[in-house]
Amino acid sequence: MRPWLRIFLIGLGLWVATVVVTTVTANSTLIPTLVLLGSFLVPVTFVVWAHGRDRSPDITVELLFNCFVIGGVLGVLGASALETWLLKPSLVIFLGVGLIEEGVKLAALLFVTRHLLRRTARDGLVLGGTVGFGFAAFESAGYAFNALFTEDGLSLRQLVETEVLRGILAPVGHGLWTAIIGGVLFAAHGRLTGKVIMAYLGVALLHALWDSMNAIAIGLTLVFTGQSWQFSQLRIGRVPRVTEQQVHLYTVLDWGGLLLISVIGLLWLRSIARAPTVRVVEGR
Structure with missing residues (x-):
């Protein structure tokens, strides 16, 4: 059995067992284990999978660990600080989030790999993806923790649903976007060239569209199927009732x-991975 699959199956089994035991015993001390798993x-599964496909001798376990933990934590801390200081509620807030989060992950990748002598685009894909998945893991832990608390007390169901949803979407989120930036960055020998800046802006736009898709779907649903009485209620600040047709259309659009967005990102990633591999040694 492949290492990544073994890690996933064992981890999934432990997570399911933790859910069952926590539900049966109502033991709140198991919640941190549930959140982290x-x-x-x-x-972690995708990092192991990506490393197994590349097997570059320059990508050591220590470097992967640094990218995942140090890069991920620095990214989360930087994003939290900058979003708190710079962002205010507005129509472009999601674009601001995309620019900030992709920017701090790029900065974290540059910092963690600053001593790396040899670089290829594929190494950048792996290491960038590792930073992105580290960011996603720590961010998901925070979302899961927040989902636990409701007006009616602790909700194990909401915590589990949050982790399942974010686990399903994780491969086409932060890991994918930072892998793209990493691939372009390493192809540029670790320098912030015009191509790297354009890749950063492109990925930030995909990130912003991803985060705002809920609002976009609602808006398009109203444009296509909105009734006059619904717009009247919106104008006076009320949330109108929705029809069954609108619920279905919203779900399809969302x-x-x-x-x-995922397909665009994956095709972009594929084009970088298929580019000719040129290994560059700094200082030569």
Whole structure:
């Protein structure tokens, strides 16, 4: 059995067992175990999978660990600080989030790999993806923790649902976007060239569209199927009732948009991975 698959199956089994035991015993001390297992399972699995496909001698276990933990934590801390200081509620807030989060992950990747002498685009894909998955793991742990608390007390169901959803979407989120930036960065020998800046802006746009897809789907649903009485209620600040047709259309637009963004990102990643491999040694 492949290492990544073994890690995933064992981790999934432990997570399911933790869910069952926590539910049966109502033992709140197991919640940190549940949060960490659920949040880190998919990101760690994909890092092991990516490393197994490349097998570059320059990508050591120590470097992967540094990218995942140090890069991930620095990214989360930087994003939290900058979003708190710089962002205010507005129509472009999601674009601001995309620019900040992709920027701090790029900075974290540059910092962790600053001593790396040899670089290839494929190494950048792996290391960039590792930083992104580290960011996703720590961020997901925070979302899962927040989902636990409701007006009616602790909700194990909401915690589990949050971890399952974020686990499913993790491969086409932070890991994919930072892998793209890493691949372009390493192809540029670790320098912030025009191509790297354009890749950063492009990935930030995909990130912003991903985060805002819920609002976009709602807006498009109203444009296509909105009734006059619904617009009247919106104008006076009320949330109108929705029809069954609108619920179905919203769901199709929301998930269809996420799928389209994912396909664009994966095709972009594929084009970088298929580019001719040129290994550059700094200082030569």
